[in-house]
Amino acid sequence: MRYLAVLIVALWPALLAAAEWEDHQTFGDTEASAPLRILSSTDTSFFAPIIAAFVARQPGVAVEYLVTGTADLDARFRDAPAAYDVVISSAMDLQLKLANDGFAAPLDMPEHPDRAQWHKRLFGFTTEPAAIVVNKELFADLPLPRSRQDLIEVLRANPERFTGKVGTYDVRDSGLGYLFATQDARSSETFWRLMEVMGRLDARLYCCSGEMIDDLATGRLAVAYNVLGSYAEARATEAGALTVILPSEFPTAMMRTALISRAAPQPEVAKAFLRHLIQMQAGGGDAGFPLPPLATSNDATGGTSISLDPALMTYLDRMKRQMFIQEWENAIVQQD
Amino acid sequence: MTAEVHVHGSLRRRLGLILTGGAAVLAVILYLAVRTFAAQIAQQGQDSILNASVTSILDTAVLRDGEVLLDFPYASLSMLGTSADDRVFYAIHADDRLLSGYDSLPAPGASQDSLPRFRTTDHGGEPVRMATDARTLIGAQGQTTVTVSVAQTQDALSETLNAISRRVALFGIGFFALSTALALWAAATTSRQLRRLTTSVTRRGPQDLRPVAQPVPSEMGPLVASLNTLMGRLDHALTRSEEFLAEAAHRVRTPLATVRAYAETTLQRVDNPDNRKALHAMIRAIDESSRAASQLLDHAMVTFRADTLTREDLELSELLRDLVDRMRPVADMKDITLSLRAEGPAVLHGDAILLQNALRNLIDNALKYAPAETRVEVAVRSEGAGPVVTVIDEGPGFDAAEIDTLATRFVRGKAMGHTIGSGLGLTIVQAVVLAHGATMTLSNTAEGGACVTLQF
Numbered sequence: 001m002r003y004l005a006v007l008i009v010a011l012w013p014a015l016l017a018a019a020e021w022e023d024h025q026t027f028g029d030t031e032a033s034a035p036l037r038i039l040s041s042t043d044t045s046f047f048a049p050i051i052a053a054f055v056a057r058q059p060g061v062a063v064e065y066l067v068t069g070t071a072d073l074d075a076r077f078r079d080a081p082a083a084y085d086v087v088i089s090s091a092m093d094l095q096l097k098l099a100n101d102g103f104a105a106p107l108d109m110p111e112h113p114d115r116a117q118w119h120k121r122l123f124g125f126t127t128e129p130a131a132i133v134v135n136k137e138l139f140a141d142l143p144l145p146r147s148r149q150d151l152i153e154v155l156r157a158n159p160e161r162f163t164g165k166v167g168t169y170d171v172r173d174s175g176l177g178y179l180f181a182t183q184d185a186r187s188s189e190t191f192w193r194l195m196e197v198m199g200r201l202d203a204r205l206y207c208c209s210g211e212m213i214d215d216l217a218t219g220r221l222a223v224a225y226n227v228l229g230s231y232a233e234a235r236a237t238e239a240g241a242l243t244v245i246l247p248s249e250f251p252t253a254m255m256r257t258a259l260i261s262r263a264a265p266q267p268e269v270a271k272a273f274l275r276h277l278i279q280m281q282a283g284g285g286d287a288g289f290p291l292p293p294l295a296t297s298n299d300a301t302g303g304t305s306i307s308l309d310p311a312l313m314t315y316l317d318r319m320k321r322q323m324f325i326q327e328w329e330n331a332i333v334q335q336d
Numbered sequence: 337m338t339a340e341v342h343v344h345g346s347l348r349r350r351l352g353l354i355l356t357g358g359a360a361v362l363a364v365i366l367y368l369a370v371r372t373f374a375a376q377i378a379q380q381g382q383d384s385i386l387n388a389s390v391t392s393i394l395d396t397a398v399l400r401d402g403e404v405l406l407d408f409p410y411a412s413l414s415m416l417g418t419s420a421d422d423r424v425f426y427a428i429h430a431d432d433r434l435l436s437g438y439d440s441l442p443a444p445g446a447s448q449d450s451l452p453r454f455r456t457t458d459h460g461g462e463p464v465r466m467a468t469d470a471r472t473l474i475g476a477q478g479q480t481t482v483t484v485s486v487a488q489t490q491d492a493l494s495e496t497l498n499a500i501s502r503r504v505a506l507f508g509i510g511f512f513a514l515s516t517a518l519a520l521w522a523a524a525t526t527s528r529q530l531r532r533l534t535t536s537v538t539r540r541g542p543q544d545l546r547p548v549a550q551p552v553p554s555e556m557g558p559l560v561a562s563l564n565t566l567m568g569r570l571d572h573a574l575t576r577s578e579e580f581l582a583e584a585a586h587r588v589r590t591p592l593a594t595v596r597a598y599a600e601t602t603l604q605r606v607d608n609p610d611n612r613k614a615l616h617a618m619i620r621a622i623d624e625s626s627r628a629a630s631q632l633l634d635h636a637m638v639t640f641r642a643d644t645l646t647r648e649d650l651e652l653s654e655l656l657r658d659l660v661d662r663m664r665p666v667a668d669m670k671d672i673t674l675s676l677r678a679e680g681p682a683v684l685h686g687d688a689i690l691l692q693n694a695l696r697n698l699i700d701n702a703l704k705y706a707p708a709e710t711r712v713e714v715a716v717r718s719e720g721a722g723p724v725v726t727v728i729d730e731g732p733g734f735d736a737a738e739i740d741t742l743a744t745r746f747v748r749g750k751a752m753g754h755t756i757g758s759g760l761g762l763t764i765v766q767a768v769v770l771a772h773g774a775t776m777t778l779s780n781t782a783e784g785g786a787c788v789t790l791q792f
């Protein structure tokens with residue numbers, strides 16, 4: 001009996017997490033019998049205008065917007081694909097694997113650029129670079145880094161100022177963090193050196209961009225690496241101390257992607273929503289699209305977008321993931 | 337002269353059918369062959385990429401502390417990107433234990449002969465092509481076999497195949513259309529040769545039995561050769577029978593004339609009434625034979641010529657005047673007034689010899705059956721459709737009961753009396769009239785005399 005109680009107490013946070021959402025809101029006709037259930041990793045503030053425009057055009061439709069982290073989102077959707085209609089995530093690799101594993105329903109969207117869709121099932125609708133975000137006040141007299149190399153040098157030169165004040169994603173928890181890290185590692189050895197430097201400075205690890213930016217704004221962090229530029233830009237306007245820097249050597253940009261569940265309870269509404277989303281995206285900022293729309297070509301952001309490609313599944317391989325996390329932990333965690 | 341021909345099928349249609357049918361079969365074979373070939377090549381292409389992917393994964397297999405590790409590169413899966421975004425599945429096994437990847441892929445199985453192995457299987461209700469290869473790693477604890485399978489759906493492949501099929505189908509249809517046009521042209525050209533020969537033979541005159549001289553294709557050579565031989569034989573036979581007729585007439589009449597002359601001379605010298613009677617009977621029999629011989633020969637000649645009329649434009653009144661003048665001595669002997677009444681021109685396109693023969697028979701009858709000191713009138717006039725010739729006498733006329741049968745061969749009327757005849761005269765007239773597409777009508781005049789009307 002006591003053993004069982006211990007087990008319940010031990011498992012409680014996990015059970016709580018399973019039931020809870022980072023955010024959970026309903027839009028549109030509250031009378032509607034069955035709402036369109038959107039499972040998303042994007043903050044509600046970004047999606048509210050998109051959904052509002054959708055329900056305004058479709059009377060009698062309600063939309064339930066459920067927010068959670070990318071890794072959790074993937075797990076929840078795989079558990080119950082029939083419980084959700086649309087899945088939106090910034091973790092391209094997890095999304096592509098969902099589509100590859102047959103969880104997504106096809107949708108014809110010939111006007112959508114080819115590189116932003118995969119197998120007629122997965123649709124990219126933003127281009128968002130990973131950025132270095134710094135708090136200018138804490139940098140004070142130091143020069144702002146332009147690249148990863150600059151960042152390594154400035155961190156190495158000023159350990160006393162930056163110890164405990166650098167942050168990045170915990171790739172073990174965050175799907176997006178893992179995607180950015182693996183793509184960085186694939187591009188250059190600089191990534192590993194940066195991780196080692198950050199590890200030596202007692203880097204703080206985050207599950208989500210939001211908290212990282214909060215801590216930057218309050219001054220708990222002086223610099224954060226691989227933060228979603230779009231989120232940071234939004235906060236930079238209100239907290240004047242924040243500066244978003246796109247690393248000049250090889251900026252990594254991801255596409256936020258959406259898919260329709262093959263077991264969607266409301267497939268028609270889901271299709272209409274995806275068309276609406278893509279249409280709004282095509283209109284860009286002028287049409288009230290709150291996220292950075294698709295880059296018209298790859299060099300618009302000065303770097304390469306991660307492409308929708310079956311190779312995204314490489315680092316999701318159990319062995320590859322184990323090896324990568326091992327190496328990452330060696331670099332950033334066990335430095336003391 | 338058109339003869340009934342038993343027609344069965346058409347060479348031109350048969351030729352066209354065989355050629356277009358052949359083209360259709362060829363087009364279908366071409367389509368199937370190219371499609372199969374294209375499918376093979378496309379499959380080989382996919383297989384080689386799958387194999388490259390398997391190899392690049394397998395190459396990274398290492399044994400570290402007794403554990404199998406595969407740190408395969410990004411390119412291993414990246415190289416599998418296709419235009420149709422085909423789904424990709426892989427599985428890595430170490431001694432039949434799944435290390436990572438999809439457990440839904442079929443297990444590698446024990447057989448390791450013939451590696452790499454390719455097969456098409458079903459994965460999640462969709463056909464996939466799968467490549468499998470294996471490698472044996474040797475470590476301190478013994479050896480481990482690592483098996484890697486990579487599978488891919490075939491959407492891009494079937495898209496490519498469909499595109500190729502469409503193009504090949506178009507090509508096949510074009511090939512067929514072209515062949516059909518060629519076939520029709522060939523059939524038309526071939527049958528044109530036949531038609532040209534037919535026209536040249538049909539256009540010939542009735543007496544033209546010359547061999548065909550114009551060049552013909554070699555296939556038609558034997559036909560034309562036998563046609564030429566046939567016509568040659570026909571020509572020869574015709575010439576021979578004409579000669580034979582003339583010869584036969586001569587040969588029969590001459591000895592009869594001699595016999596008759598002797599009989600006449602003998603009659604002068606014989607006084608015994610019995611002997612005289614016998615001689616009279618003899619002379620009469622000779623006359624009958626002579627008449628029969630010459631009428632038979634005339635009849636044969638008429639029948640023979642009737643098939644191939646030698647037509648020319650004739651002025652009938654002239655022809656009749658000639659004839660009447662020649663018959664007048666015979667009429668004079670019986671004190672018969674033989675007259676000709678010709679009203680205006682009466683032109684006829686016909687065979688002069690035959691017409692002369694027919695009209696002579698009619699006048700001969702009139703002179704023969706009418707009593708002495710009467711009149712025989714021959715009249716010709718042009719009336720609507722063509723000339724009309726009538727021969728009228730003042731004799732007993734035709735017997736109403738016999739009138740329909742008199743034109744039959746060897747039939748003589750009851751009223752013939754002692755006149756000499758063979759019963760072929762009207763038969764000859766009928767044959768000539770038929771050959772000219774005309775009609776003969778036998779009737780009697782109001783006074784009772786005979787009236788024969790020929791309406792051309």
Ligand SMILES: Nc1ncnc2c1ncn2[C@@H]1O[C@H](COP(=O)(O)OP(=O)(O)OP(=O)(O)O)[C@@H](O)[C@H]1O
Nearest residue numbers: 701702705733748749752757758759760761762786
């Ligand atoms: N003008 C005529 N008047 C009366 N009877 C005629 C006259 N012409 C022909 N006939 C009758 O028709 C019969 C057939 O005539 P046709 O000319 O065919 O034979 P034919 O005169 O007897 O012999 P031939 O062959 O020598 O002329 C005659 O036997 C005769 O009885």
Ligand SMILES: [Mg+2]
Nearest residue numbers: 701757761762
């Ligand atoms: Mg007669």
